[in-house]
Amino acid sequence: MQRASTTLQTTPITRIEASNGWVSLQLRELWAYRELLFFLIWRDVKVRYKQTVLGAAWAIIQPVFSMIVFTLIFGRLAKLPSDGIAYEAFSITALVPWALFANALSQGSNSLVGNANLIKKVYFPRLTVPISTVLGGLVDFAIAFVVMFGMLLWFDITPTIRMLALPLFILLVIITGLGVSLWLSALNVQFRDIRYVIPFMAQLWQYGSPVAYSSSLIPNQWRWLYGLNPMAGVIDGFRWSLLGTGQITWSTMLPSVGIALFLLITGALYFRRVEKQFADMV
Amino acid sequence: MSEIAIQVEHLSKQFRIGANSFQKTFRETVSDAMLAPARRLRSALRGQGTQAATKEFWALRDVSFDVNQGEVVGIIGHNGAGKSTLLKVLSRITEPTAGSAMIRGRVGTLLEVGTGFHPDLTGRENMYLNGAILGMSRAEINRKFDEIVAFAEVEQFIDTMVKHYSSGMYLRLAFAVAAHLEPEILIVDEVLAVGDAQFQKKCLGKMGEVAQNGRTVLFVSHNMAAIRSLCQRVIWLNKGTVLKDGPSASIVNEYLMETVTSSSSRVDLREAVRHYDYGKRFKINDLTFNHGEPILHGEALNVSFNYEAYADVYGVSFGYGFSSLEGTRLMTVDSDLNAPRYQIKRGQHGQLTSTIDTLNLQPGIYLLDVGVRSGDGSALDYLPGCAQVEILPGPSTPPSMSRLDYAGNVRLSGQWQWPETAQEDRD
Numbered sequence: 049m050q051r052a053s054t055t056l057q058t059t060p061i062t063r064i065e066a067s068n069g070w071v072s073l074q075l076r077e078l079w080a081y082r083e084l085l086f087f088l089i090w091r092d093v094k095v096r097y098k099q100t101v102l103g104a105a106w107a108i109i110q111p112v113f114s115m116i117v118f119t120l121i122f123g124r125l126a127k128l129p130s131d132g133i134a135y136e137a138f139s140i141t142a143l144v145p146w147a148l149f150a151n152a153l154s155q156g157s158n159s160l161v162g163n164a165n166l167i168k169k170v171y172f173p174r175l176t177v178p179i180s181t182v183l184g185g186l187v188d189f190a191i192a193f194v195v196m197f198g199m200l201l202w203f204d205i206t207p208t209i210r211m212l213a214l215p216l217f218i219l220l221v222i223i224t225g226l227g228v229s230l231w232l233s234a235l236n237v238q239f240r241d242i243r244y245v246i247p248f249m250a251q252l253w254q255y256g257s258p259v260a261y262s263s264s265l266i267p268n269q270w271r272w273l274y275g276l277n278p279m280a281g282v283i284d285g286f287r288w289s290l291l292g293t294g295q296i297t298w299s300t301m302l303p304s305v306g307i308a309l310f311l312l313i314t315g316a317l318y319f320r321r322v323e324k325q326f327a328d329m330v
Numbered sequence: 331m332s333e334i335a336i337q338v339e340h341l342s343k344q345f346r347i348g349a350n351s352f353q354k355t356f357r358e359t360v361s362d363a364m365l366a367p368a369r370r371l372r373s374a375l376r377g378q379g380t381q382a383a384t385k386e387f388w389a390l391r392d393v394s395f396d397v398n399q400g401e402v403v404g405i406i407g408h409n410g411a412g413k414s415t416l417l418k419v420l421s422r423i424t425e426p427t428a429g430s431a432m433i434r435g436r437v438g439t440l441l442e443v444g445t446g447f448h449p450d451l452t453g454r455e456n457m458y459l460n461g462a463i464l465g466m467s468r469a470e471i472n473r474k475f476d477e478i479v480a481f482a483e484v485e486q487f488i489d490t491m492v493k494h495y496s497s498g499m500y501l502r503l504a505f506a507v508a509a510h511l512e513p514e515i516l517i518v519d520e521v522l523a524v525g526d527a528q529f530q531k532k533c534l535g536k537m538g539e540v541a542q543n544g545r546t547v548l549f550v551s552h553n554m555a556a557i558r559s560l561c562q563r564v565i566w567l568n569k570g571t572v573l574k575d576g577p578s579a580s581i582v583n584e585y586l587m588e589t590v591t592s593s594s595s596r597v598d599l600r601e602a603v604r605h606y607d608y609g610k611r612f613k614i615n616d617l618t619f620n621h622g623e624p625i626l627h628g629e630a631l632n633v634s635f636n637y638e639a640y641a642d643v644y645g646v647s648f649g650y651g652f653s654s655l656e657g658t659r660l661m662t663v664d665s666d667l668n669a670p671r672y673q674i675k676r677g678q679h680g681q682l683t684s685t686i687d688t689l690n691l692q693p694g695i696y697l698l699d700v701g702v703r704s705g706d707g708s709a710l711d712y713l714p715g716c717a718q719v720e721i722l723p724g725p726s727t728p729p730s731m732s733r734l735d736y737a738g739n740v741r742l743s744g745q746w747q748w749p750e751t752a753q754e755d756r757d
Contacts, residue, residue: 059514062437064422065430087462091448091455098450169445170463171422171437324425327418328345 071320078173088180093187107188108195111143118143122260131262131293137203141290142259142283144192145217149225149279151185153250156229160237164330174323175316178233182226189218200290210289217285220308224278227311234319237329258283264294275300278308334434335515335546336397336420341429343390343415343570389415391570392429397548399434399514402541404561404578405550406585409603411567413550414519417441420548421517435514435546438465442519444504449493453484453503456492460507474510481532482506497708502529509536515546520553520605534559552603554582554697554715558657586655586697586718595619597698597717604713611641612674612702612710617650619719626724628743631689633663637702638679645671645705648682652696653715659699660691660739671705692741693723 078085097103115136122128123135130138159181160167160174167174200207236242254260257279266274274280281304288296390412397403405413418424420431421439446463447456457478461471471478479488482503484495492500518537537560541547551557557564557578564581566574574581596618615636619625635648647666653659663686665671674680698719701712726743748754 059435062422062433063430064419064426064433066426066428083467084462087459091451091459094455095448095450166446166463168423169441170439172463172465327424 067324069321070317073175073316073320074173078175081173081176084172085176085180085183088176089184089187092181092184104188104191107147107191111140111147111192112195114143114147115140118260128261129265131264131287131291133205133291133293134203137200137205137291138262138287138293139260140196140199141286142257144189144196145221145282145286146254146257146259146279147192148185148189148218148221149282150250150254151188152182152222152225152229153232153253154246155185156181156225157232157236157246158243159229160233160326161243161330167330168327174326175230175319178229178319179226182222182229185225186222205291207290208292210292212289213285214289217282217289220278220285220305221282223312224282224308227308227313227315230315230319231311234315234322237326238322253277253279256280262287262294263300268299271297271299272303275303276307278304278311280304281308333399334396334432335399335401336434336548337432338393338395338420339430339432341390341393341416341419341431342388342427343412343419343424344386344388344427346386388570390419390426393567393570393572394429395565395572395575397546399546400544401563402547402549402561404557404564404582405548405567406552406554406557406564406582407567407573410569412570413567414441415570416567417517417519417548417550433515436465437515437517438508438511438513440464440508440511440516440518443501443508447492447500447504450491452491453479453488453495456503457507460504464508464511465513466507466511470512471507478503478506478510481509481536496706498529498706501708505529505533509533509540513545515548516540517548519550552605552715554586554657556657558582583655595622595624597719599700599713599716602713602716604711608709608713609711612639612643612646612704613637614700614702614711614713615679617700625689625719625721626727627691627693627721627741628688628724628726630685630687632683632685634681634683635700636679636681637674639674639676642673642676643704643710644673645703646674646710647671647703648684648701649703650684650698650700652691652719653699654739655695655697655718657697657715660696666703689721690740690742691721692739693721693727694739695720 096106100106102109118139119135123130123139128135156178159178163177166172167177232242232246256277263271263274263280263284281301284294284300285296287293393412393416405416407413415424417439418441419426420433421437421441423439423441444460446460448459451459457475458468458471462468479485482499482505484499484503487495487499492503495503534556537547537549537556541560547560549557549560561578563576564574564578564585565572566581566585574584596616598616600613600615615638617633617635620632621634625631633650647664649662649664651659651662663684665682665684696719697715698717699714700716701714702710704710
């Protein structure tokens with residue numbers, strides 16, 4: 049309605065010409081298309097749950113099965129220390145945000161190619177495509193979160209005031225995931241071999257994040273380096289606010305937040321820069 | 331007062347094809363980048379440019395025109411003339427290489443019917459999704475919901491997944507959503523050539539309504555009848571440049587004269603321009619009138635179609651018709667009017683013959699429309715205005731028939747009973 053009434057008063061004038069180099073992000077236009085963003089998220093979620101036999105159960109199966117495997121291998125066999133917490137609870141608090149990130153990494157980077165039919169036929173801010181895919185992961189995350197929360201209660205871990213900080217860490221996963229998928233989705237249009245790199249990248253990235261092990265294993269003087277992986281900051285944050293283990297140190301958090309924002313901003317700029325070629329290439 | 335709605339100035343769009351095409355793998359780019367200095371050095375030594383390996387072609391070259399507010403402009407031209415590229419640039423799907431365009435007003439683009447339709451969503455869900463993609467707000471769809479559903483005639487199936495729709499229903503719903511888009515400028519690419527004849531008429535009516543509401547419309551079509559009836563002005567593109575720009579009546583005539591095989595008794599349709607999936611499952615390869623002899627007024631007309639099936643098709647019926655050059659259908663002959671329909675198996679080809687006793691269209695030049703429908707009413711192959719056909723005066727054509735201008739299109743001889751007081755005049 050808002051849009052319709054503004055167009056009645058002033059006729060928008062669009063100038064079409066070749067753009068050169070870096071272009072502005074056009075966030076105002078992105079905001080004007082927020083309804084499309086909503087419908088794209090809604091479509092992805094709806095179709096995913098309709099097409100699969102187990103539907104929403106997949107949101108739970110993935111982290112829960114990983115937790116069982118991790119607990120057997122890393123907890124029971126390798127006897128990795130888990131900050132004095134049951135390994136099940138220790139790993140699930142990392143696996144749930146990790147699943148959100150992994151979704152952004154794999155689905156997000158494939159999002160432009162997957163929506164080629166739209167991109168070739170209609171104009172809309174192209175940023176909506178990876179953004180909707182990444183935000184769509186929040187639905188699965190919410191379901192998995194409830195299961196995780198139930199598990200924590202089962203292990204007698206009760207929430208404290210620290211839980212209030214959790215939304216900040218969720219925001220950090222979203223920023224990181226979005227930054228990475230902006231980069232990869234744009235690269236994937238230009239270089240189709242990116243898609244083969246992604247599963248491999250996701251696996252390596254998981255080893256580089258404190259999913260199976262505790263970041264307390266990292267010597268103090270290397271914490272800042274470790275923090276350059278924003279997922280390290282995310283997982284430390286999740287464990288800190290949900291389990292009360294470890295501590296939030298600036299030496300991890302600052303580089304994590306910095307890198308996440310850096311990825312997001314450069315990703316968005318790069319995406320906008322190469323965006324004009326998408327319709328001709330996908 | 332007419333204000334300029336679209337101002338196009340020296341618009342050009344270049345595509346690169348060939349060796350260094352768009353699609354490079356990362357590895358190729360890396361190796362190219364590493365080898366580039368050596369290659370540049372080598373070509374510099376030989377005195378060549380560096381772009382030797384790239385083939386470029388201009389889909390649009392220095393195109394300029396203005397469109398006033400409320401004008402309905404048809405864009406015509408052969409395949410590859412740049413029509414679709416022009417629409418894509420003007421609707422901001424792709425960027426021009428050079429030149430500029432100024433657009434005044436909200437633009438709605440309809441390059442395809444059903445963009446973004448998802449087979450696993452219901453009709454209702456797809457309406458909202460497709461609406462959002464085309465730029466309609468949820469409130470706008472809510473307001474027009476009943477109207478859209480009624481227009482599409484899918485009331486009972488609105489909560490069924492569209493993958494269970496017949497192709498006719500699917501197209502109707504998709505067009506209905508798009509037809510209710512209300513931008514100031516509408517850019518449409520060949521969307522009228524879908525569905526059955528009745529629905530096409532409805533679509534054409536809706537388009538006419540849009541045009542009359544003072545909205546600016548750019549309309550690409552191969553259907554000259556639709557162009558004539560909707561547009562006052564036509565831009566004829568050829569090889570990326572504007573060949574002609576002017577009133578639709580005269581330009582369409584010129585275009586038809588140049589493009590359509592004239593007064594030939596055999597019409598080859600194998601390479602004819604088809605839209606959507608027409609001709610994919612079932613194709614009319616060619617047709618011949620009167621075994622290659624001229625078509626004569628007042629005589630029998632025999633048409634034989636050579637067809638080929640690429641899929642199992644059911645309830646098949648053929649039809650052909652003649653339209654005036656203005657695009658008004660004057661007569662239609664359908665195979666299922668008083669006769670059964672047939673099924674044809676994949677891979678089969680054959681010849682179907684149709685005969686009418688007397689062809690009463692008066693001598694003149696007509697447009698030929700041919701089509702094949704399947705049992706669900708959707709078109710398997712459809713070629714409106716695919717050829718110009720000349721009907722010559724026959725032995726029974728009276729001399730007065732040569733004065734055609736006020737005689738209408740159909741002339742019948744009839745049985746006449748004169749009173750006895752009148753005497754037969756033999757001279």
